[in-house]
Amino acid sequence: LPSMRTPTAMIVGLVLCPCGLLLTLTGTLAPKWRQVSRVPDQPMDVIWEQGIWDICRERQSTHERLCGQADELGYFEQVPVRVAQGLMPSSLVVTLVGLVVAALGVRCWQPEPRHLVAGVAGLVLLLSGLMSLVPSSWYTQELWALPAAPGSTLSVGYSLVLSYLGSCLEILGGLALALSFHHCCKEC
DSSP states (O other), X not given: OOOOSOOHHHHHHHHHHHHHHHHHHHHHHSSOSEEEESOTTSOTTEEEEEOSSOEEEEETTTTEEEESXXXXXXXXXXXXXXXXXXXXXXHHHHHHHXXXXXXXXXXXXXXXXXXXXXXXXHHHHHHHHHHHHHHHHHHHHTTTTSOOOTTOEEEEOHHHHHHHHHHHHHHHHHHHHHTHHHHHHHHO
């Protein structure tokens, strides 16, 4: 008789990957991969927030925030930013595809899970996690080399941290689902 329990690895994968998707989506859309503060010739409470799609200027004393600022230093032409603009949305699409495949492989409405399909979904989700980890890592490596006003202070923004965390959750969830291949090998 088939067991009615869903394997733990599949449950772990189906919990971690959507969480990773949400974190990666937030990290991709929010304009705070890097913070530039103490910019010369600007008030001390002005912070520039640079993302992969937008640059915002925030004045902390009044909480006035203006996005869509002009890219005067060529920030968006830098290779790590352009790679992130391509790979982060691609990773989101691949994650969605992986989650659809995982839903087909994990038993929710059928007596037995499809281990081969769940394993393939795990590989797809592992790939999507790597696709978002690469630009996050490269951007972090080049954080201080990207153009900024001389004498300003640079720091990591929360969007970059969320992208890292989302990538790691997708990789772990993909690995958990890829453990389904073990059951396929047993059946063969």
